[in-house]
Amino acid sequence: MTLLAYNRYCDQIAYQVDELRSLVTSGTDLSSTVPTCPDWTLEKLVRHVGGALRWTEALVRTRAQENIPPTEIPLAGGPEAQGDPAALDAWLAETGRILVEALRDAGPDTKVWTWAGILDAGFWARRMTHEITIHRADAALTAGRPYEVAADVAADAVDEWLQIVQFIQRSNARPGIQELRGPGRSIHLHATDADPGLNAEWVVELAEDGVAWRRGHEEATAALRGPLTSVLLAFCRRLPLDSPGLEVLGEREVLEFWLERAAF
Numbered sequence: 371m372t373l374l375a376y377n378r379y380c381d382q383i384a385y386q387v388d389e390l391r392s393l394v395t396s397g398t399d400l401s402s403t404v405p406t407c408p409d410w411t412l413e414k415l416v417r418h419v420g421g422a423l424r425w426t427e428a429l430v431r432t433r434a435q436e437n438i439p440p441t442e443i444p445l446a447g448g449p450e451a452q453g454d455p456a457a458l459d460a461w462l463a464e465t466g467r468i469l470v471e472a473l474r475d476a477g478p479d480t481k482v483w484t485w486a487g488i489l490d491a492g493f494w495a496r497r498m499t500h501e502i503t504i505h506r507a508d509a510a511l512t513a514g515r516p517y518e519v520a521a522d523v524a525a526d527a528v529d530e531w532l533q534i535v536q537f538i539q540r541s542n543a544r545p546g547i548q549e550l551r552g553p554g555r556s557i558h559l560h561a562t563d564a565d566p567g568l569n570a571e572w573v574v575e576l577a578e579d580g581v582a583w584r585r586g587h588e589e590a591t592a593a594l595r596g597p598l599t600s601v602l603l604a605f606c607r608r609l610p611l612d613s614p615g616l617e618v619l620g621e622r623e624v625l626e627f628w629l630e631r632a633a634f
Contacts, residue, residue, distance in 0.1 A: 376478040379495035386502035387466030398513040417448040558590035561598035
């Protein structure tokens, strides 16, 4: 597994923020319910994403060696005005700008606190890239707009999600996560539209000693096939398994069992 270049993450954060801003100003009602996060409105979703970016910017800019409570970060909750697309857009634009500036100034190896034990700015560049990648899908689904992710970014997002699931299992941070164990169950993810050189296939094993995964093409208990963006979104519970273009082979209940328990 190879990470993307640090500058690629920085560029993607800037790009994804701009794409999210276009949804904020698209005319979609900010009070619309987000179908994939039904406790949130579109505005609450955007404030959540921007707040995560502001928090990360503060950690990286100050070279924090311990967590900074979000309550101590100016404007982490967004603009004072509610229901104002222009104010939300301006806040999000500034948020993306200052985060990318902080990351580029720090460089990937600068020591910074993280919740995962990977103590450098490179962790945050990657984490925030995929934080926006997935939540932009939530926003696009809310607005009824098309959504696509660059192949290398989508493949890296699958890698990162599998690593996060492993971290959650090791730290026992979520009820039910330890049920993703036991012999004889595995999942194969197969992106049917990716360049062969990207190797956009994964084998996930629910092993006795915890979740294990690798890139590759192998037989599995259950398989999910389809375009890479759709596979990513389905695996992150943003698209139903029976969405157009997706195909489930083998024991569907194994994939459903995974999706019910693998959550951040």
